Amino acid sequence: MRSTMAGHDPREAEFLGQEDFVQLVTPAGERIPSPGFDPWVADVTDEQLADLYEDLSVVRRIDTEATALQRQGELGLWPPLLGQEAAQIGSARALRSDDFVFTSYRENAVAYCRGVKITDLLRVWRGTSHGGWNPYDVGMAVPAVVIGAQTLHATGYALGCAKDGVDSVAVAYFGDGATSQGDVNEAMVFAATFKAPVVFFCQNNQWAISEPVTLQAQAHISERAPGFGIPSLRVDGNDVLAVMAATRVALDRARNGDGPTFIEAVTYRMGPHTTSDDPTRYRDRDELEEWAAKDPISRLGALLDSKGLLTDELTARVTARADEVARELRAGCLALTAPEPLTLFDNVYATPHRGLDRQRSQYAAYLAMFDGGAE
Amino acid sequence: MSVTTSQLTLAKAITSGLRHALADDNRVLLMGEDIGALGGVFRVTDGLQKEFGADRVMDMPLAESAIIGTAIGLAFCGFRPVVEIQFDGFIYPGFDQIVAQLAKLRYRTGGAVSMPITIRVPYGGGIGAVEHHSESPEAYFAHTAGLRVVTCSTPQEAHVLIRQAIACDDPVLFFEPKRRYWTKGEVTEEIADAIPLQSARVVRDGTDVTLVTYGPLVATALDAAAAAASDGVSIEVIDLRSLAPIDFPTVEASVRKTGRLVVSHEAQLSGGLGAEIAAGVTERCFNWLEAAPARVTGFDVPYPPGSLEEHFLPGLDRMLDAVDRVLGHPNSLTGWTE
Numbered sequence: 025m026r027s028t029m030a031g032h033d034p035r036e037a038e039f040l041g042q043e044d045f046v047q048l049v050t051p052a053g054e055r056i057p058s059p060g061f062d063p064w065v066a067d068v069t070d071e072q073l074a075d076l077y078e079d080l081s082v083v084r085r086i087d088t089e090a091t092a093l094q095r096q097g098e099l100g101l102w103p104p105l106l107g108q109e110a111a112q113i114g115s116a117r118a119l120r121s122d123d124f125v126f127t128s129y130r131e132n133a134v135a136y137c138r139g140v141k142i143t144d145l146l147r148v149w150r151g152t153s154h155g156g157w158n159p160y161d162v163g164m165a166v167p168a169v170v171i172g173a174q175t176l177h178a179t180g181y182a183l184g185c186a187k188d189g190v191d192s193v194a195v196a197y198f199g200d201g202a203t204s205q206g207d208v209n210e211a212m213v214f215a216a217t218f219k220a221p222v223v224f225f226c227q228n229n230q231w232a233i234s235e236p237v238t239l240q241a242q243a244h245i246s247e248r249a250p251g252f253g254i255p256s257l258r259v260d261g262n263d264v265l266a267v268m269a270a271t272r273v274a275l276d277r278a279r280n281g282d283g284p285t286f287i288e289a290v291t292y293r294m295g296p297h298t299t300s301d302d303p304t305r306y307r308d309r310d311e312l313e314e315w316a317a318k319d320p321i322s323r324l325g326a327l328l329d330s331k332g333l334l335t336d337e338l339t340a341r342v343t344a345r346a347d348e349v350a351r352e353l354r355a356g357c358l359a360l361t362a363p364e365p366l367t368l369f370d371n372v373y374a375t376p377h378r379g380l381d382r383q384r385s386q387y388a389a390y391l392a393m394f395d396g397g398a399e
Numbered sequence: 400m401s402v403t404t405s406q407l408t409l410a411k412a413i414t415s416g417l418r419h420a421l422a423d424d425n426r427v428l429l430m431g432e433d434i435g436a437l438g439g440v441f442r443v444t445d446g447l448q449k450e451f452g453a454d455r456v457m458d459m460p461l462a463e464s465a466i467i468g469t470a471i472g473l474a475f476c477g478f479r480p481v482v483e484i485q486f487d488g489f490i491y492p493g494f495d496q497i498v499a500q501l502a503k504l505r506y507r508t509g510g511a512v513s514m515p516i517t518i519r520v521p522y523g524g525g526i527g528a529v530e531h532h533s534e535s536p537e538a539y540f541a542h543t544a545g546l547r548v549v550t551c552s553t554p555q556e557a558h559v560l561i562r563q564a565i566a567c568d569d570p571v572l573f574f575e576p577k578r579r580y581w582t583k584g585e586v587t588e589e590i591a592d593a594i595p596l597q598s599a600r601v602v603r604d605g606t607d608v609t610l611v612t613y614g615p616l617v618a619t620a621l622d623a624a625a626a627a628a629s630d631g632v633s634i635e636v637i638d639l640r641s642l643a644p645i646d647f648p649t650v651e652a653s654v655r656k657t658g659r660l661v662v663s664h665e666a667q668l669s670g671g672l673g674a675e676i677a678a679g680v681t682e683r684c685f686n687w688l689e690a691a692p693a694r695v696t697g698f699d700v701p702y703p704p705g706s707l708e709e710h711f712l713p714g715l716d717r718m719l720d721a722v723d724r725v726l727g728h729p730n731s732l733t734g735w736t737e
Contacts, residue, residue, distance in 0.1 A: 124476075158508065158511040173468065175468075176467075176469050176472065177471050179472055184475070187454065187476075206462075207468060207495075213460050377597070
């Protein structure tokens with residue numbers, strides 16, 4: 025790991041001397057020791073490992089089912105997270121319910137962990153809403169589409185937590201491409217300056233649509249944060265345990281008033297950017313195969329197997345749960361219909377707005393003509 | 400109840416409004432560059448950090464997008480940030496956070512999230528400033544659904560409207576006419592609720608021509624009306640105050656009386672608020688209009704160097720020229736063809 029905790033965190037010495045990134049489980053499923061990070065996941069029981077396996081499998085099923093729904097014309101678009109399950113589950117399962125998450129649009133596994141209803145994940149992509157859920161119900165803002173914009177919201181929210189004297193943490197999820205944006209860099213300036221309890225969680229999935237990460241960064245992305253005065257961690261994003269450990273370290277720093285931490289989770293987007301693009305135009309098969317060998321689910325499955333935990337019973341349980349969620353997703357999707365026309369005008373303003381009220385009234389009168397009022 | 404009335408400059412009337420807002424609600428925060436020890440480059444926040452602490456009146460790093468963006472996060476967390484943008488021309492780095500994030504969050508969350516953020520922007524020309532320090536960007540924001548845009552022309556209005564803006568649960572762009580910062584007037588603090596946030600004001604009654612304007616040009620329009628009166632022309636002057644939404648009923652009532660409309664603003668002509676007002680009035684009052692509405696605005700050029708700004712800014716004479724146009728009197732366009 026290129027630990028950049030130096031000078032910022034007393035635990036730094038434990039982190040040094042590791043490889044390129046933090047890894048606790050190899051792609052073959054072998055659990056490898058890490059003096060620095062093992063304590064952060066020492067409490068994870070066999071049962072919880074099995075639960076994580078279920079989480080990973082279920083969100084992959086959500087992803088494939090939603091992709092199928094898009095192909096069948098039921099969704100306008102879908103941004104697959106295939107391959108990034110561990111980065112999202114490992115980090116999101118480390119959070120408390122009173123933490124608050126600000127994401128981009130690919131964090132459907134994070135939303136799943138936060139308790140967003142399965143059907144609500146689809147509203148944006150079926151075109152019935154720009155959001156889909158009440159952020160305060162689940163501690164997660166609705167996704168931001170403008171790249172990196174949400175990192176500032178997370179920083180501001182974290183400032184608010186600090187002002188209120190609570191130990192809740194804000195987490196900003198973004199991708200490797202976002203690190204080129206001004207907002208992400210400004211967010212790091214502000215977070216460092218005000219010691220905001222925020223975790224910057226970058227999923228480096230190697231591709232920003234068709235642009236490789238080398239077009240965004242000439243050094244590890246995690247190496248940028250220290251320049252802002254923010255310690256950072258680079259972690260194997262396909263290793264759910266390592267991600268959980270790193271996120272817990274960052275959350276702990278934030279809760280203890282030590283300010284922001286930056287995590288680069290090194291992962292890979294196995295599918296297209298969205299269902300609209302064609303990754304065969306910009307990346308080759310060898311790369312895909314290389315990353316397929318690092319798959320987060322088969323890796324945890326191998327670990328479970330080595331511990332004698334990948335039983336038929338577990339496999340059956342996970343399959344049944346995935347099937348159930350997929351059925352719920354499909355039924356929920358098909359049941360989503362366009363809202364009533366005049367809801368178009370709702371929720372633009374909190375207080376009456378003369379111009380908009382007039383437009384609503386006039387359009388209502390226009391629509392009324394079709395209810396037998398007009399010849 | 401004792402009534403507190405004092406002579407204040409427009410700048411100090413805003414300071415007083417901010418002080419009230421900070422005192423009334425501990426969720427109100429001021430955020431901006433140099434607003435603490437310095438009191439802002441125009442001293443509008445003078446003394447407030449000392450009074451309320453650096454935790455409430457926060458000096459921010461120099462990054463407009465981040466100032467707006469973190470204010471959004473604070474609003475998510477239940478605070479009511481009041482942001483100062485140092486100069487009009489510096490708002491553009493924060494544009495995305497304002498129009499793509501702030502304006503839309505209520506809509507995007509189905510009404511679950513409120514964004515009670517006020518963004519104060521010193522705007523307009525007339526102080527001989529250098530580039531990027533004298534712009535009138537109000538139309539960009541008036542064009543954006545989800546935002547309210549407000550300006551002021553007198554100390555009393557400035558005081559009341561800033562308090563109204565901060566109390567409003569919607570995001571408000573509050574444009575402060577910087578060349579009127581030093582205009583003095585009587586301010587009564589107890590009438591904080593007296594001016595609804597979306598109301599225009601008839602500043603001077605008249606019968607021949609309606610002259611609609613706002614912010615820095617209200618004083619100029621009143622001078623023009625006084626000059627016209629000596630020539631026997633009666634101009635009704637309307638101060639819009641709210642640029643989004645526009646109080647059309649007030650404008651409409653005036654035009655139905657006078658039959659003639661002149662609109663004036665400092666901002667560039669094309670796509671400006673003058674076009675919106677002329678179109679809105681034409682739709683509503685076509686049968687009452689005796690002449691085509693006229694616009695008196697800045698030209699479609701970048702804001703010019705200080706030594707040329709008197710040509711760029713609508714002055715009393717250009718307003719009166721437009722009044723002649725709608726009255727059918729000889730004017731600068733008489734005989735002019737494209």
